[in-house]
Amino acid sequence: MIALAAFPLAVLVLAFAGPQDWVFVVFAALWGASNGVMTIVRGTVPAEIWGRDGYGGLTGLMATPVLLARAVGPFFAAWLLAAMGGYTPMALAFAAIGVVALASFASAVWFNRR
Structure with missing residues (x-):
């Protein structure tokens, strides 16, 4: 959960802390650490929650929204930048x-524990 919470925190630090060198270091540390941990989590948690049967299909289904978001993200960001006139709304x-994403993951874990 901490790793997933670090993603929005990293974006907020970058957006609101100002253009000092330490901001970029904190952003890179938060983003990099959370991305590294989430890479491991994406590979292990589905098997723990839903079992190993159909693991490949399940992870493929889970990858679909991620890939779509990566495809649409630049267009969405450009639209927000043009429509809102700055980086803050985009951040x-x-x-x-x-x-x-954090709430979705937390609810999946919570429902699995019930």
Whole structure:
């Protein structure tokens, strides 16, 4: 959960802390650490929650929204930048998406424990 929470935190640090060198270091550390941990989690948690049967199909289904978001993300970011006139709305949108991802993961874990 901490690793997933670091994604929106990293974006908010980058958006609101100002253009100092330490900001970029903190952003890179948060983003890199959370991305590294989430890479491992994406490979292990589905098998723990739903079992090993159909693991390949399940992870393929899980990868679909990620790949679609990566394809649409640059267009969405450009639209927000043009429509809102700055990077702050874009950073807030990406942070909100990260919070939704955290809530989704937390609910999946919570329902699995029941």
